Amino acid sequence: MRTHYCGELNAALVDRTMAIWFTEPYRVTRHREVERIAAMFRGTDPRGYAASIRAIAFVDLTERIGAIRRPTLIVVGEEDPGTPPAMARVLHDRIAGSELLVLPGAMHCAVVEDSDAFLGALLDFLSRS
Numbered sequence: 001m002r003t004h005y006c007g008e009l010n011a012a013l014v015d016r017t018m019a020i021w022f023t024e025p026y027r028v029t030r031h032r033e034v035e036r037i038a039a040m041f042r043g044t045d046p047r048g049y050a051a052s053i054r055a056i057a058f059v060d061l062t063e064r065i066g067a068i069r070r071p072t073l074i075v076v077g078e079e080d081p082g083t084p085p086a087m088a089r090v091l092h093d094r095i096a097g098s099e100l101l102v103l104p105g106a107m108h109c110a111v112v113e114d115s116d117a118f119l120g121a122l123l124d125f126l127s128r129s
Contacts, residue, residue, distance in 0.1 A: 021109040065094045071129035072098040077110030
């Protein structure tokens with residue numbers, strides 16, 4: 001019989017992840033927001049998280065991305081170490097008519113870290129799409 005594991009992710013992993021997802025100034029000034037997101041992340045099933053990391057590591061859809069034929073807004077944080085602006089530019093180059101938004105000074109969770117700029121750009125994009 002299988003048992004369901006509903007534990008939490010390792011605290012060190014959560015801390016490292018928050019350091020990749022948010023800049024240090026954001027983590028300091030918006031500590032409550034970061035802690036709210038860290039708490040959600042801590043509650044992630046470790047097996048599911050490990051499986052998603054393995055899938056990301058082995059799946060490369062770069063060649064197929066050009067098949068997208070819908071208005072596309074690609075958003076990336078300028079300081080994102082995991083999916084850097086160079087990766088976003090590859091997507092932008094392969095998706096005809098796409099728009100690229102690089103949020104200055106933000107990391108991986110750029111849409112949270114600079115939510116005002118993101119929301120403004122998204123509303124503008126949607127109004128034209």
